[in-house]
Amino acid sequence: MLINCDRNSVLCSLSVSPREPIMASMAVQLLGFFLGLLGFVGAVVATLLPHWRSTAYVGANIITATAYMKGLWMECVWHSTGIYQCELYRSLLALPRDLQAARALMVLSCVTSVLAALVSVMGMKCTRFARGSLVKSPLVLSGGVCFLCAGLLCLITVSWTTNDVIMDFYDPFLPSGQKYEIGLAVYLGYASACLSLSGGLVLCWSSSGDRSQRPPHAQRSQPSSPPPAFHNIYPPAPPYKPPDALKDNRAASFCSLSSNGYRLNNYV
Template structure:
């Protein structure tokens, strides 16, 4: 019962990580305008995401434009797109495999593949969390390097957006869920043979000390006996009587 609760905890942590990764992939707040230098007082704010660029006006109006050309994008942005999409796909695969391998589901109940399925789901959650973590760490490094670059003007400098922080939280949730699933699955596999060995009924040794009653001696029936009285004048030789031939 405890391992089932642990598996459910890891599964829901992985699902939360997947939801956060999906939202972070869609949001445009990966890079926001840095208010430094002459940009301290401004009426607009620029934001850049993986799929679009947005402008926020002081009047509360948002204007977003989707990137139209994929090949014209920078290589780091293309790589970030691919990694985040791959992380989402891996999280979906992890959720499906983990759901089939958990003890609370009816799929392959009582089979030996339950534990390996849950373990595979945990490994997939770990991979999804690592992919998301690599992407947000790479973006953070690029933003910090550009911010402290003295050759860039203040209008081209950006700060870390909300989506990056959400990506960090989602990566931590996915990694935690994967670790919990792997730990619960390894614990179940190590305890499995012990339960099987204990559940075997003790074998009864064959009894060799049984005392068998000997069979009674054979006695021919009375009908087969010769009930004729032997005569005194009869002489037998080799089991044959001579008076039968004279």
Template sequence: MTHVPTQDLLKEQGLRRAPERARQPATRAMASTAVQLLGFLLSFLGLVGTLITTILPHWRRTAHVGTNILTAVSYLKGLWMECVWHSTGIYQCQIYRSLLALPRDLQAARALMVISCLLSGVACACAVVGMKCTRCAKGTPAKTTFAVLGGALFILAGLLCLVAVSWTTNDVVQNFYNPLLPSGMKFEIGQALYLGFISSSLSLIGGTLLCLSCQDEGPSRPYQAQPRAATATAPAYRPPAAFKDNRAPSATSASLSGYRLNDYV
């Protein structure tokens, strides 16, 4: 014979599982907070790298090919200045004076990198407000909105930085393999472009983690154990009405009716 569990046993099993169900939302909240912190850290590193990439003049450097294999001078070109490096360790830089005289690809790279830096700064502020470990806008639905907005802005900033460095890299590679250009006018990929690729990747990954950390959030109620039903008790015994009418009249009732017990003798 199979033993069928009674209702009381099922309730006891539910009460035993109640603490496990109560710990599940707390575990999910801790995991979501850890993902947010990781995403914000990666995005912040991407912001710092984007700023450094924008400022450094190492976007293009002299290609040491042909007669330029042994040279005492190297030329560096960036978004804002061009520099000359001597073998003695001396740097001489000059800022671009004319904006209209610059090539279009350089002007576009400038605009993209500046917008990327601005978006990363705004995204950083939104992410700080929307993270669960901060007290800004705590307990309001806008907190999650700020976190998602910060992640989306980080992704957009990473895309803009990626477009700028990819465009410049493609231009450098095409000019390098152009046989019509002399070797003295050819440049190689500078260190700033490599840093730009890394920074854009960090911003994209961090922004994606920030958005994913808020995906499973929703209004959830903690599990509450149902109270056990009270044991049914037998109702108190009440004699039937027929027996009540057959009782002998008491002295109190006889006196109230105007008769005494001696009158019946």
């Protein structure tokens, strides 16, 4: 930003450099990209962790030497001696349907985040891909939409798991040994979903700002007329003007002809 002041006047004029809006847009895009990237990392960690459900210490389970934890891919047992024993789920069809759906949704969320990161990198102004082209803004918008979809998929999964855990916990017909609490991976999934949604919104907002600054299609300059088939290197010839002497002779001859014409008075 430049401040121009006149010596003879007190008022000063502010002039904004044309590079300042570009730098601000680049900073906003970087912020949205890193928020979405953090959400992607958190979603991957939450998907791999086995702490989606942990043993509820209620009733006879208040004092116990073991703790059970269930995740999307494995089930672990923690002993009071500090030893962890984990076992992967061997059969896919034997798993509950909610667990299968949670697996699919989290994997789809991670894949969508990867796609969003790749598209956003190609559309950001700080990269050399298609620099100066009108494709930049749609690419950033597509990356933001992909981050929004990834955040929604992760949010649906953790919300579904939270609802199942709470419903089972308050079920009076379920034994206390089979009740679980919400694990740390679920809270991490909530945080990852919020980061992905925030990053997607920021990227979409930056893309809408770029489109508003672009001049409308109607105001674009019309294409220039096509060049002629050939160019004449010689200057055009001046228009022809008859000499003054020739003009006087023509005028005199006309007058003499009019005076020597046949008249009726000459024969009377």
